[in-house]
Amino acid sequence: PGAMQTRGKIIITCAVTGAIHTPTMSPYLPITPDQIATEAIAAAEAGAAILHLHARDPETGKPDQTPAAFARFLPRIKQGTNAAINITTGGSPYMKVEERVRPAAEFKPEVASLNMGSINFGLYHLVDKYETFKFDWERPHLEATRDLVFRNSFKDVEYILATCYDNGTRFEFECYDIAHLYNLSHFADRGLVKPPFLVQSVFGLLGGIGTHPEDVAHMKRTADRLFGDQFRWSVLGAGASQLRIAAQSAALGGNIRVGLEDSLWAGKGKLAKSNAEQVVLARKIIEGLGMEVATPDEAREILSLKG
Ligand SMILES: C[C@H](N)CC(=O)CC(=O)O
Numbered sequence: 001p002g003a004m005q006t007r008g009k010i011i012i013t014c015a016v017t018g019a020i021h022t023p024t025m026s027p028y029l030p031i032t033p034d035q036i037a038t039e040a041i042a043a044a045e046a047g048a049a050i051l052h053l054h055a056r057d058p059e060t061g062k063p064d065q066t067p068a069a070f071a072r073f074l075p076r077i078k079q080g081t082n083a084a085i086n087i088t089t090g091g092s093p094y095m096k097v098e099e100r101v102r103p104a105a106e107f108k109p110e111v112a113s114l115n116m117g118s119i120n121f122g123l124y125h126l127v128d129k130y131e132t133f134k135f136d137w138e139r140p141h142l143e144a145t146r147d148l149v150f151r152n153s154f155k156d157v158e159y160i161l162a163t164c165y166d167n168g169t170r171f172e173f174e175c176y177d178i179a180h181l182y183n184l185s186h187f188a189d190r191g192l193v194k195p196p197f198l199v200q201s202v203f204g205l206l207g208g209i210g211t212h213p214e215d216v217a218h219m220k221r222t223a224d225r226l227f228g229d230q231f232r233w234s235v236l237g238a239g240a241s242q243l244r245i246a247a248q249s250a251a252l253g254g255n256i257r258v259g260l261e262d263s264l265w266a267g268k269g270k271l272a273k274s275n276a277e278q279v280v281l282a283r284k285i286i287e288g289l290g291m292e293v294a295t296p297d298e299a300r301e302i303l304s305l306k307g
């Protein structure tokens with residue numbers, strides 16, 4: 001992806017907590033500002049060059065998209081690591097785009113996520129089943145259907161672009177399906193986004209593309225055709241597919257996203273005890289392939305971040 005990417009340097013992004021997984025799903029999910037800061041810094045020490053951040057209500061663990069909630073851990077993270085900060089504009093699927101973009105608008109991070117299309121979001125525990133979740137490892141998606149649309153209309157995307165653009169913030173373009181690559185190409189044609197594009201391909205979320213190696217190859221092939229050397233490819237696999245998708249990407253010279261936002265596991269039926277544990281597993285894959293993990297400054301160069 002992108003002949004210009006420093007050969008063999010793979011960027012690891014760590015998505016520390018997210019908004020979808022709930023405290024009852026794993027005792028290791030960071031919830032409080034201290035837990036989020038500690039986990040983020042440890043993930044960076046393990047090799048994450050970019051930290052994708054959401055905030056939560058420390059009491060309930062529910063998503064909190066107020067700038068004040070982010071202010072409770074951002075300074076500590078910036079003090080504790082040189083990793084690039086990536087603030088979510090996805091928030092949770094229940095939020096309006098005006099609320100979702102506020103922290104990125106306020107803190108003007110080097111990176112912010114940008115979801116490139118609306119999708120049906122297969123979830124059920126967000127609302128009223130915080131206390132009752134029981135994960136069935138054998139049939140992961142069986143109970144995960146709830147009639148939710150994660151709205152990211154063309155106007156929503158334009159609104160976030162317009163709000164963040166003059167801050168020098170670059171985007172992690174979250175593409176949950178092939179159509180989202182074409183949406184990104186549409187905004188590129190209109191000159192509303194500038195290369196190199198960090199394309200974060202999302203695999204395995206109910207409502208988006210699957211996790212079959214053909215799905216991964218199809219996303220990459222399509223991105224290559226649409227963006228040539230104007231993009232830097234990264235992938236995330238939801239849940240059980242996380243490391244398998246990571247390995248396929250690294251083998252193709254692509255970048256990797258891990259973290260408890262995307263998966264609670266560190267292998268079959270084994271809860272990850274920390275974000276750093278998943279970063280170490282990703283590092284082993286990369287180094288096992290004879291490649292190197294990019295440092296934060298190498299990631300800044302590869303992605304043309306403002307630093
Ligand atoms: C699958 C991930 N939860 C996508 C995500 O990280 C969205 C965002 O924060 O903008």
Ligand SMILES: [Zn+2]
Nearest residue numbers: 018088090261
């Ligand atoms: Zn996120």
